[in-house]
Amino acid sequence: SCSSTGSQSVSSTIKVTSGTYDGGCKTFNPTSALGDGSQSESQKPAFRVENGATLKNVIIGNNGVDGIHVYNGGTLNNILWTNVGEDAMTVKSEGNVTVTNVEGYDGEDKFIQVNAVTNLKVSNCIVNKMGKFLRQNGGKTFAMSVSVDNCDISNMGEGIFRSDSPNATAVITNSRLRNAGDICIGAWKSCKSSN
């Protein structure tokens, strides 16, 4: 992962609407204009990635606010959330999402929130101390397929995958789980671990 090359404060969401935004391994510090990193649902994200764009080489500093939002698909590569806020990232509208080489620490509830139809691939991750690794929006039955490969997940208060959707699938492979709770919680079409 990145070691910090400097810092930049973020007082309005940085929008990545095409191509690649390379954060150069700077630490991006959201200000109180975006939120306080609590469980308040009214916070704004530090970054918004859209339409298949890529965000890479970013450290999000101590105020995690509402993390990173992805609209219409996108890629997150080499992201470190030093202190996850309300959540670390959210799939906000339909699209394929790739998340690789990421680390996240100290979330009170969710690491990944999925609020729209997606095929989400997560690989090479380290996630420690959250309520859960991934939550499909509560009470929703839209289609979601999630794969998680080569991750190290530890100290989840509740578990790894939680969904209420009979149209959702999830699989975790090649991963190390320690004190990670239940792997599959709620309703699923299919949810499994093939470690």
Ligand code: DGU
């Ligand atoms: O239905 O959508 O926690 O995106 C309730 C809301 C809630 C979301 C979610 C999120 O589930 O705000 O952070």
Ligand code: CA
């Ligand atoms: Ca939330």
Ligand code: CA
């Ligand atoms: Ca959120």
Ligand code: CA
């Ligand atoms: Ca936190």
